[in-house]
Amino acid sequence: MIVSCDASGLEWRTALFLSQDKVGIQELHDGVDTHDDNRRRYKLGEGKAARTTAKIFLFKLIYGASAYSYANDPDFTHISTKEKFWQGIIDKTYEKYPQLGAWHVKLVQEAIETGKVVIPSGREFVFHDAANPRERPKILNYPCQGFGADIVMVARISAYRRIKKISDEIKFVNTVHDSKVNDCPAKYLDIVAQTYYSCYTDLPTNLSRMFNIDFNVPLDCEVTYGPNLGDEVTWDKELRPVLKGDKNQCPSCGELFNSTYAFDTHRHGSFGKDRRCMTLEEMTEKGMAKNDAGFWISSKNPLY
Numbered sequence: 001m002i003v004s005c006d007a008s009g010l011e012w013r014t015a016l017f018l019s020q021d022k023v024g025i026q027e028l029h030d031g032v033d034t035h036d037d038n039r040r041r042y043k044l045g046e047g048k049a050a051r052t053t054a055k056i057f058l059f060k061l062i063y064g065a066s067a068y069s070y071a072n073d074p075d076f077t078h079i080s081t082k083e084k085f086w087q088g089i090i091d092k093t094y095e096k097y098p099q100l101g102a103w104h105v106k107l108v109q110e111a112i113e114t115g116k117v118v119i120p121s122g123r124e125f126v127f128h129d130a131a132n133p134r135e136r137p138k139i140l141n142y143p144c145q146g147f148g149a150d151i152v153m154v155a156r157i158s159a160y161r162r163i164k165k166i167s168d169e170i171k172f173v174n175t176v177h178d179s180k181v182n183d184c185p186a187k188y189l190d191i192v193a194q195t196y197y198s199c200y201t202d203l204p205t206n207l208s209r210m211f212n213i214d215f216n217v218p219l220d221c222e223v224t225y226g227p228n229l230g231d232e233v234t235w236d237k238e239l240r241p242v243l244k245g246d247k248n249q250c251p252s253c254g255e256l257f258n259s260t261y262a263f264d265t266h267r268h269g270s271f272g273k274d275r276r277c278m279t280l281e282e283m284t285e286k287g288m289a290k291n292d293a294g295f296w297i298s299s300k301n302p303l304y
């Protein structure tokens with residue numbers, strides 16, 4: 001089974017930390033849907049598609065998009081093709097997030113004056129032609145993307161160390177940008193997912209320690225899983241039970257099992273051929289039973 005973990009809103013959260021924008025950080029702490037709030041505020045329309053437009057608008061702004069680029073971008077032209085309109089939205093965004101705006105100004109100044117921008121992890125980005133307005137998107141983009149990559153690096157190491165301890169059967173098979181992909185037996189799904197969530201909860205503390213900063217922006221992730229990368233579904237952290245020890249949940253039928261042994265008992269057929277979950281009737285017939293907590297045990301009669 002493939003289990004993938006992606007950081008949530010990494011670029012925005014990185015920009016909020018680097019700019020220390022009070023409104024943006026407060027929105028995260030309060031659980032406000034930033035993109036939906038912006039959709040309403042900027043009158044970008046109704047519904048999910050309009051929220052996505054607000055989201056892409058903000059990501060492009062972090063990276064220095066101009067009014068001209070919005071007015072000519074097919075993602076935005078259905079709303080307006082007028083530069084003046086988009087400049088209005090850009091101004092409103094900087095009004096809402098004043099420290100973000102101030103940070104953007106400061107980055108360009110720093111690049112012009114010193115020829116480089118230094119991020120909290122110590123990496124330096126050199127700009128030879130910083131005064132050229134064409135360089136602005138790069139000057140805004142590199143520090144944000146760069147520190148975002150450093151954040152994920154810490155998450156990746158932390159997850160690797162914790163997951164390696166669970167079992168050698170869990171393989172680390174890929175990592176691109178903010179995604180981390182494992183291939184593992186289905187019985188480890190919940191423990192791997194929960195480990196990723198705890199890594200992201202602990203990440204601000206670890207970043208603070210590692211880079212000697214006060215990382216005051218909450219971080220979060222999303223875990224998806226499935227038989228392959230194309231058929232992944234979201235692992236719902238609200239719905240999933242907390243599985244301790246050897247307890248597990250079958251990703252195919254969703255039943256809960258008290259042990260790996262009980263889980264193996266409900267799988268029927270040969271590997272690679274006709275391996276499947278038993279029906280509830282078959283499980284009961286085989287002597288399996290549910291305990292009071294709702295977990296299947298391999299035998300209701302321990303003498304069986």
Ligand SMILES: [Zn+2]
Binds near residue numbers: 250254255266277278
């Ligand atoms: Zn099953």
